[in-house]
Amino acid sequence: MGITDRWKDYRPQKSVLAWTAVGASILTMVVGFTWGGWVTGGTARSMAEEAAQARHAELAATICVENFSSLSEARLEQQELVALSSYRQRQFVENAEWAMLPGGQKISRDAASLCAEQVAAIDPEELPAPITAETELNAIEPDSEIQ
Known part of the structure; x- marks a missing residue:
């Protein structure tokens, strides 16, 4: 009997399936929060x-x-x-x-x-250059005359 035959004949119990699902969920959360960049709602709020x-x-x-x-x-x-x-x-x-x-x-x-x-x-x-008395006079009396 080969491995493929044993795999086909295997009938898992409900408890094994349940614990596998729990373990996969925990592993997913550990990987997500550790390396995946996931954060909690409170952390996201404070970051925002x-x-x-x-x-x-x-x-x-x-x-x-x-x-x-x-x-x-x-x-x-x-x-x-x-x-x-x-x-x-x-x-x-x-x-x-x-x-x-x-x-x-x-x-x-x-x-x-x-x-x-x-x-x-x-x-x-x-x-801007500081305003002095000289710059104020130049602003009032321009060098060119109006004709």
Whole structure:
């Protein structure tokens, strides 16, 4: 009697089938949660919240940098910011009026840190020149005459 004949004649008991199904289920879950990237609902929820907070901080930092870039005294503010330590830079941004979000909402700590990094990385030549008495006179009295 060969192995194929024995395989054909085998009639498993119900308990063996049940334990095989239980073992296969457990093995599937272990493999899925360990190597398959599966997560529980709570973990997925916390991951989604973290991602949302990170995206909110990025958006707020972008608004902060745009507000900063439109300042007439942006170069001077940047010089002050760069002279500070990273901890003080975050506080500087949090207290700055240009860091306020639309609706008067205060910027978060993560967004302030990100904004400070981005503002410090801006090339000063890309920022508007400080307004002085000379530049105001040039704006009022252009060099060419109107005919």
